[in-house]
């Protein structure tokens with residue numbers, strides 16, 4: 001694998017030398033491809049970049065993973081000592097490579113202010129239907145709720161308006177609100193998005209961000225609502241009530257508040273919603289059917305929510321680790337390409353018997369090892385790309401992509417000037433991959449380069465097996481996509497050299513069932529980091545291309561992130 005890639009990329013590197021000389025000159029048109037491929041695009045790595053890429057070493061990645069997942073780091077918990085040691089380790093490596101700090105006040109660290117919120121048992125949640133007795137709901141069994149205002153106490157006594165899916169999406173000509181003033185109201189709504197097989201309508205079967213509950217809370221808060229009640233229906237949520245219940249009990253973390261927020265962000269069981277609809281003289285099944293139409297209008301139920309929210313608020317902080325390699329082209333150096341990988345994991349649970357350290361070797365010491373090896377390789381290159389390269393090891397991913405959300409809102413270079421984010425999360429040390437997964441890349445104008453580069457690396461592109469599950473929205477690249485930056489994660493597919501697909505699937509299944517988010521996600525000396533190095537090289541080449549081309553990358557026309565991109569520029 002290695003030798004094959006080397007030979008084919010060498011040819012292109014040599015052919016590209018003369019072209020790069022002119023590309024360094026300024027922001028002219030994109031130079032003609034060095035070796036036109038079938039798609040009319042080819043990779044153009046200059047020899048200095050190629051030589052640096054060739055120094056990427058699987059054993060370097062192993063050392064980082066071995067250290068970062070050591071028991072002494074206590075699972076790198078956000079706001080815990082082990083997490084802070086991991087951040088210092090990343091910063092120290094960046095410094096040793098000669099990269100410049102890009103954090104707060106000339107340091108490598110960017111402080112991320114966080115808040116832990118626990119809903120306490122004194123909380124009361126009462127639904128008052130139009131007719132019939134009031135419904136005093138049982139926590140966890142019938143409802144879950146958080147106060148997003150980050151106050152120890154909030155009271156809500158407000159009318160309930162049913163807003164269908166609660167989506168306003170101009171690009172799909174869809175608006176559930178129809179201009180209704182919902183300030184001070186509680187909004188009852190469905191999860192997911194209007195069902196469709198048409199790829200032009202909410203991306204067909206694939207889940208868009210509009211279908212995620214986080215979007216629905218955010219949109220309602222932006223419109224001035226005080227609360228949201230999401231109706232849990234298992235097939236629509238694609239997970240059972242137990243998942244809602246587990247992820248909404250105990251402490252929930254958030255960025256310290258910097259915008260509008262809901263006093264009540266809640267879910268109710270389907271049966272509760274049925275009863276509420278009945279008591280208001282409505283039929284929930286019909287309400288759900290009505291919501292599938294473009295003509296849907298919000299409905300005032302004549303019902304109320306009376307809630308007394310009591311929460312424990314804990315302020316804490318953690319740090320993103322940011323370093324920068326300055327760009328070399330005077331017209332492009334105020335722009336950048338970003339590489340991201342979260343360093344946090346689930347920490348240590350002192351009260352748990354047995355092994356209570358969540359080492360997070362695969363998740364995500366591997367991504368950190370790759371990020372560091374990329375940083376080292378870029379820093380030894382004899383030449384630098386036109387744009388700057390930012391290396392960002394972010395915190396609090398496991399708490400809900402919070403470190404990357406903060407980075408997206410406070411980037412060291414404005415979001416509109418960031419060409420691309422390439423993210424690494426949980427890259428299994430299983431040997432040489434024959435495939436790469438780049439879900440979301442097809443939504444960007446960079447995709448022809450991704451295809452051409454994958455071809456040069458002899459990597460087949462593995463499509464997302466379950467687009468309806470919305471995995472694109474579950475790792476850090478998404479935080480940067482939200483502020484408009486073209487972003488995606490790089491990972492291995494299923495097929496590895498010397499094995500069939502079934503082997504790859506079995507490895508994946510065993511990891512998910514036995515080790516994912518378990519204390520047993522540990523380092524073993526027999527792990528093979530060749531695949532991690534292959535993913536690092538692939539990302540190195542993509543990053544260099546994105547940092548050198550004269551035009552900034554964007555989202556495809558009509559993509560849900562296109563508007564944020566245009567707004568940021």
Ligand SMILES: [Zn+2]
Pocket residue numbers: 363398517
């Ligand atoms: Zn994880």
